[in-house]
Amino acid sequence: MRFVLNEDQNMLRESAADFFAGRLPLAHQRKLKAQGLTHDADAWREMAELGWNAIALPEAVGGVPFDRSGVALVLAEAARTLAATPLFASNLLAAGLIEAAGSDAQKRDWLPALAAGDKLGALALDERARHDPTRIATRATREADGWRINGAKCAVVDGEFADLLLVVARDADTQDTLLFVLDAHTAGVSCQPLSQIDAQPMARVRLDGVKADEAALLARGAAADAALNTVLERARIALAAQLQAISRVLFDTTLAYLKQREQYGRKIGAFQALQHRMARLFTRIELAESCVQAAVAALDTDADLALPAALAKGMAGETALAVADEAVQLHGGIGVTDELDVGLFLKRVQVLEALLGDSVYQRARYARLIGVVA
Amino acid sequence: MNEINDFKASVRAWLEANCPPSMRTPPPEGEMVLAGSRLTFTQPDQQLWFERMRDQGWFAPDWPREYGGGGLDARQTRVLESELARLKCRAPMVNLGIWMIGPVLLEFGSDEQKARHLPGMARGEVAWCQGFSEPGAGSDLAGLSCRAEHDGDDYVVNGSKIWTSYADRSDWMYALVRTDPTAGKHAGISMLLIDMASAGVSTRPIELISGKSHFCQVFFDNVRVPVANLVGAEGEGWMLAKALLAHERRAMSKFGDNNVPGVDFLDLARRLVAQADPDSRAVLTDRVAACAMDEHAYKLMLERTHEAGGAGQDVSALVATFKYLHSEQNKTRYRTLTALAGTDALGWEGEGYDEELLKLARQWLNAYTYTVAGGTSEIQLNILARRVLGLPDSGG
């Protein structure tokens, strides 16, 4: 079934919901932010102990035989309390790439620590403020005993905590895509943590003459491109699931407010102008939900993820932006205060939307995928 | 005619000689001088400009001299204002006294109130704030519930006001309070002048989604206010507030945009579109063009309104669209720019972000305030629908 979760999925979703509501409620995120922290390191360990970092990785390297949709389900629950988790960067992106592109030896070398949560990984891909995995300026030059890498990466989720960096570069000679897995503490790797609107971890990473040996090269050329694409599509679907979860929270919060707030001697939800706004949002949210559910289900199949991912991220992103804007506006003055949680969700939506291609990008991509443009 | 030309020449000469060049630029963030007892200046030119204008009596150029004003007539005042604008002189300070409550006191205040309050306003020595909106009364301001109960020579005030600019740095507040809960919604409202140093007054700053702000919430806990501080008569508060809000537009034009300096939309958009991937560029170009065309059309509409209004045509229907259009267009523009800037527009503070793009993120968040403050977009549309289009009023 695509649109109804199975028993395992439901159990995971519920235990994730309990974990985030109990251990990382939104109030906790506010406390972390006040302390200048972007995440709760203890909670990240606890997530690893729950086995979440290991979802869908091979059992031989310590993986948990749970379908990959599980990661999206957990991330969606995390989004509901705006909790940061290591799952997106470490499981979906870093471990996902090693699993998809690495040799058996590389998988044995790197995956057990990632699956156990003893190490965290991150993907250093984008170099431009708008996602564009095709324009990579980072260059790897072949040397006698390996490679020398130079480049600058932006928007590296969890970059400052990563022990392993998955680096996308181009072969300076052949222009082939190269995928490296590097120890983040290698000489020449520097990381600049950023203070982002959503107060979640994000970093820029520089690679200045970083030396990598042959064992650090995961894949090259077509194999590297294919692995990267697959992993990016999965990650986009997970982002869509998070956006959708936030749309739901904001919609429900706003709906409740319209039923409670009174002006002119009646509930503001009695004004038809607002009723129609909410009703219209509801139609958008249910459309997006259908796309997200189909895409999440596709994670567990061998289907090509490009179309479902573009559709889900495009629809969920655009919907979440609209819902967030409306949620702020329909709360009136209180909506623009930091005191209300609505603004925190608005900021998080902006971040999730921008990652791995915003709704504009997805729409352009969708047009190409269905042949509107050749 | 000659007289006014002479006046113009003398004003121009005076301003040229007395307005320091550094005061002929828009004030950077946080560099607005606030009138009041706790006057502070961030640089010497500010103080010079402040004191010179004060000593001319030009803080309140059209007020009578006996109240510390400049004693200018309406024509002279217009000349002064246009000369100030021509030289791009900064308002020497933020002064809600002169801009808002002062004119109301001049017209409706008792002789005692005028003598007591106007000179301090005109010299920029007293900071005034406005207590209108309440947590429970925003769009429906007349539904306010801050209570003032008559008790001997005093009113006892209990309740709360919100969105009060600079309340924590103000000396006095002009407030709308409910003196008669049994009278009709509007008829039970009065206007009181409240000394912010009174026992029982407390303030709490409001943090916005865009960061710190000068807005506060104010709490009144059994605050005693002398009956002599009632403006006009009991029950006249709503009428007085309407008279006062007529001055608001003029005041706001001096206040500036919440002190957040703007980014140049087209300049930034051009640069960012050029950096986008080719497929997205087409979609983004369309968005930018839509914003630019809307803005262009709006500018033409302003010009048209000005010209037609000057020629005696009724432009009230056009004017009724301005607030809605301007604030909504602003929001759309920032949404577009943040999309263009991608992850570069996600910066909150600190290193690692281009300064202009850090500003962009804050302005995007700030744009949400304009579709709410000063009457929400929904209320603007209600007004358009009913007063301009003549559609039936469903109440509210």
Ligand SMILES: Cc1cc2nc3c(=O)[nH]c(=O)nc-3n(C[C@H](O)[C@H](O)[C@H](O)COP(=O)(O)OP(=O)(O)OC[C@H]3O[C@@H](n4cnc5c(N)ncnc54)[C@H](O)[C@@H]3O)c2cc1C
């Ligand atoms: C930054 C900022 C500055 C401000 N500055 C001042 C100030 O200087 N002085 C001052 O007095 N106030 C000020 N305000 C208050 C402002 O005027 C109110 O916030 C505004 O009028 C909305 O009231 P509210 O916040 O109570 O929202 P509500 O009135 O509760 O509105 C909630 C939502 O319901 C909608 N709504 C309400 N009534 C209707 C209706 N009849 N039909 C359709 N939709 C409706 C609103 O549009 C809004 O979307 C400021 C507010 C902000 C955010």
